[in-house]
Amino acid sequence: MTIAYGRPSLLLVEDDVVLGPLIAELLEPDYRIRLAANGQEGLHLGLTRAWDVMVIDRGLPLMDGIALISALRSKGVSTPILILTALGATDEKVTGLDAGANDYMSKPFDAGELAARLRALTRTFAPAAASVSIGDWELDPASRSVRSAYGALVSLTAKEAELLAALAAEPGRVFTREELLSEHFQAGDQPGVIDTYVHHLRRKISRTVVRTVHGVGYQIGDGA
Amino acid sequence: MTIAYGRPSLLLVEDDVVLGPLIAELLEPDYRIRLAANGQEGLHLGLTRAWDVMVIDRGLPLMDGIALISALRSKGVSTPILILTALGATDEKVTGLDAGANDYMSKPFDAGELAARLRALTRTFAPAAASVSIGDWELDPASRSVRSAYGALVSLTAKEAELLAALAAEPGRVFTREELLSEHFQAGDQPGVIDTYVHHLRRKISRTVVRTVHGVGYQIGDGA
DNA sequence: CCACTTCTTAAGCCTTTCTTAAGGGCCCCA
DNA sequence: TGGGGCCCTTAAGAAAGGCTTAAGAAGTGG
Numbered sequence: 144m145t146i147a148y149g150r151p152s153l154l155l156v157e158d159d160v161v162l163g164p165l166i167a168e169l170l171e172p173d174y175r176i177r178l179a180a181n182g183q184e185g186l187h188l189g190l191t192r193a194w195d196v197m198v199i200d201r202g203l204p205l206m207d208g209i210a211l212i213s214a215l216r217s218k219g220v221s222t223p224i225l226i227l228t229a230l231g232a233t234d235e236k237v238t239g240l241d242a243g244a245n246d247y248m249s250k251p252f253d254a255g256e257l258a259a260r261l262r263a264l265t266r267t268f269a270p271a272a273a274s275v276s277i278g279d280w281e282l283d284p285a286s287r288s289v290r291s292a293y294g295a296l297v298s299l300t301a302k303e304a305e306l307l308a309a310l311a312a313e314p315g316r317v318f319t320r321e322e323l324l325s326e327h328f329q330a331g332d333q334p335g336v337i338d339t340y341v342h343h344l345r346r347k348i349s350r351t352v353v354r355t356v357h358g359v360g361y362q363i364g365d366g367a
Numbered sequence: 368m369t370i371a372y373g374r375p376s377l378l379l380v381e382d383d384v385v386l387g388p389l390i391a392e393l394l395e396p397d398y399r400i401r402l403a404a405n406g407q408e409g410l411h412l413g414l415t416r417a418w419d420v421m422v423i424d425r426g427l428p429l430m431d432g433i434a435l436i437s438a439l440r441s442k443g444v445s446t447p448i449l450i451l452t453a454l455g456a457t458d459e460k461v462t463g464l465d466a467g468a469n470d471y472m473s474k475p476f477d478a479g480e481l482a483a484r485l486r487a488l489t490r491t492f493a494p495a496a497a498s499v500s501i502g503d504w505e506l507d508p509a510s511r512s513v514r515s516a517y518g519a520l521v522s523l524t525a526k527e528a529e530l531l532a533a534l535a536a537e538p539g540r541v542f543t544r545e546e547l548l549s550e551h552f553q554a555g556d557q558p559g560v561i562d563t564y565v566h567h568l569r570r571k572i573s574r575t576v577v578r579t580v581h582g583v584g585y586q587i588g589d590g591a
Numbered sequence: 592c593c594a595c596t597t598c599t600t601a602a603g604c605c606t607t608t609c610t611t612a613a614g615g616g617c618c619c620c621a
Numbered sequence: 622t623g624g625g626g627c628c629c630t631t632a633a634g635a636a637a638g639g640c641t642t643a644a645g646a647a648g649t650g651g
Contacts, residue, residue, distance in 0.1 A: 333612085335610090339610080346630095357618090556598095559639095560600080597646100597648070598648085612632095615629085616630100619627105
């Protein structure tokens with residue numbers, strides 16, 4: 144997982160102008176989706192960012208799906224990949240899996256089945272979320288609790304933990320409210336939500352966990 | 368045994384889309400089965416969860432069965448493994464056993480014989496169920512009773528004990544209702560069953576034995 | 592076959608969590 | 622000193638999720 148909480152990130156590589164957005168819309172509630180329209184773009188995004196799972200069409204312009212998967216695997220990308228093909232021929236399946244895909248579906252496909260297969264993929268390949276340390280505190284993403292160096296244990300709500308993990312993932316980086324919102328909260332939420340959760344964290348953990356950068360946003364650690 | 372109660376867990380690594388589900392169905396009454404369709408997935412599941420026994424096909428995509436067994440053994444996994452091969456050649460048998468398999472069968476095989484060999488494997492390798500401690504309490508799996516540090520004795524039903532043992536087997540790990548259901552209850556049960564048993568445990572033992580992680584599931588211990 | 596225990600379901604109530612919004616305080620600049 | 626912008630704090634309604642209960646089903650032993 145790139146970040147401990149929130150929807151998993153999904154890279155969808157699909158050139159069909161109808162099917163691409165359609166799949167994206169279907170999966171939107173459960174994943175943060177990025178749509179790439181050709182193999183080259185897919186390769187670039189696949190190599191430069193961390194994804195939780197990828198869905199790759201077999202037939203793609205600029206770079207074929209199989210070639211794309213091979214390229215990603217040869218660069219050490221181990222993200223689970225589901226390959227989509229127009230044909231259900233066994234040959235195609237084998238080629239795809241041999242190239243390094245983890246699962247396979249042929250079009251036309253059932254939306255529910257796609258969702259189920261993706262769940263299975265992200266589940267079996269999800270690494271155990273490692274604990275995150277924030278100054279004198281340690282966040283255990285699984286139980287959503289923060290333990291101080293002296294043993295005191297504070298349990299956080301999902302949103303609180305998500306925000307804390309996001310900030311702590313890049314100590315020193317200043318996040319704007321908009322960045323935090325779009326990555327970890329619902330699209331329509333007010334920027335003020337962030338303020339509220341920052342306040343919760345300060346109350347529950349320590350007034351100094353999160354630093355305010357006036358006029359910009361929030362930051363954690365590294366703020367010597 | 369990974370857990371004191373219920374059917375033993377079996378990891379089946381088989382890529383054949385017909386044979387895999389077929390074997391799974393055959394063994395379903397006696398084992399909790401997880402089917403992995405390729406070597407990589409098998410390796411991941413084999414390393415990240417505890418299994419009572421594994422059945423591994425020799426020819427697998429992404430990672431060969433022999434390589435898979437070697438990899439598991441080199442990581443210290445001592446679970447009994449039965450290897451399946453398409454050919455009955457003695458060479459194959461030797462290679463498989465050398466790689467660390469405990470038993471060997473060649474396809475096509477007799478369902479009854481497979482079941483018998485698995486019984487033999489799980490029997491010889493099964494350690495006696497040891498008592499499990501949970502905070503101030505001690506669960507004796509054999510008598511399904513919990514004794515407090517001060518001697519009070521509470522007897523549990525089979526399901527109560529199974530749930531408690533499952534949670535206590537990995538203190539600190541947060542289990543989702545689905546995980547608990549699929550591993551320790553019948554397939555078709557409603558997630559709400561878990562809530563009911565958690566309630567029973569809290570009533571019989573202590574309101575704090577099991578911790579709720581809102582929106583996720585339940586956890587035992589490690590919560591200071 | 593009956594009595595008793597255990598298992599499973601489902602419904603209603605209660606608690607926690609999420610989200611919004613409004614008032615107050617602080618700081619900078621005119 | 623006054624105004625404006627920005628942030629902090631609080632509170633409260635809505636939504637989601639968990640707890641508790643009770644009752645029928647299924648299983649077990651006499």
